[in-house]
Amino acid sequence: MRYVKWTLWLLVFLLVGGFLHYTLPQHDIVRIVGTENRRVDVGENSIFWSRAEVGMVNSTSRDVYFINARYPDGKTMEFRNEDTGWGWPPYFKVDSAGLMTKAKDMVSTAQAPVWVSITHYGWRNKLFTIFPNAVGVKQVEGPDVTIIPWFNIFFFVMLGFILLLIRRMWLQFRERTIDPAFDRAGDAWDRVDARADEAAAGARGAWGRFTGWLGSWKSKPRR
Template identity: 65%
Template sequence: MRYVKWSLLGLIGLFLLTFLHYTLPQHDIVRIVGTENRRMEIGENSWFFAAPDVGTASSTSRDIFFINSVYPDGKTMEFRNEDTGWGWPPYFKMNSFSLATEAKELVSTKDKPIWVSVTHYGWRNQLFTIFPNAVGLKQVDGPDVTIIPWVNIVILGFALVLAVLVRRMWRQFRERMIEPAVIDVQQSIDDLEERGGRAGERARGFFGRLFGRK
């Protein structure tokens, strides 16, 4: 049972880490090389796409803004630019058109680069055709600038404090409620076994006397 317990806890921990890695904001320093508006059919990978832009009709086929970029080492990255609206993740992004305009203003060439910090969530996977969703753009001084993830620090810190409080509450609840109840149940079982033993002894004595008289 110990292996089952730790395996289950490991799976829960892995799920939480995966969920947080996908949902929490990340910052990539890139050079924007172009933008486009692409018509896409959203199918089995719809889990990794946001809802249609606020105010538009829901459909499996829709136009999606994309931001094409290049990392300082030359690797490419494509970000989608979709509204999150009031849904999940709770970025409350409703400015995909404005962000597309900002991206066009920040397009630069290799000779005269403009480095941009792209705040996004999600993953890039070519096999399943999924893209991280850009939620903010900010021009930075260079490719080596350090971005401190204050939002992640606050959220993870709050989650850690909450986890510690929940653990303490659970331990107190277990000590005050569960353990005494378990002890009472065990005591009741012991009492029943003791009574049953005494009853059995009396029964054996009765039948012994009964058969002894014959």
């Protein structure tokens, strides 16, 4: 059972960790090499695309902005640029066209690079055609700049505080309600057990008296 317990906890950790890693904002330092507006047919991976009602005509085929970029080490990355509206994740992004204009203005070449920080959420997966969604772009001084994820730090601090608060409330609830209830149940069980022992002792005494009475009816041996 111990292995089953730890396996379940591991699955919960992976699910929650994966959800947070996909949803929380990340910052990539890149050089934008191009932008485009591409027609996309959304299929089984529709969960990784914005909903159709966010400025789109339908959920199966629509135009999507894309930002093509390169990392300082030369690796490539493609970001989609879609509104999130009032849905999930709660970025409340409704300015994908404005973000596209900023990205076009920051396109640069390897000879004259302009380094930018693209804030995004999501993953890039070529097998399932998944792209991270850019929610912000700003120019930075160079490829070695460090972006401090203040939002993520604040989020995890608050999450830890809420978890500690919930744990404290649970311990108080258990101390005030559950433990006394178990104690009362244990006392009641002890009383029932004691009565059962008394009844059993009484039954043994009555049986002994009965068998003694029967023995008194036996004929005495003749002299």
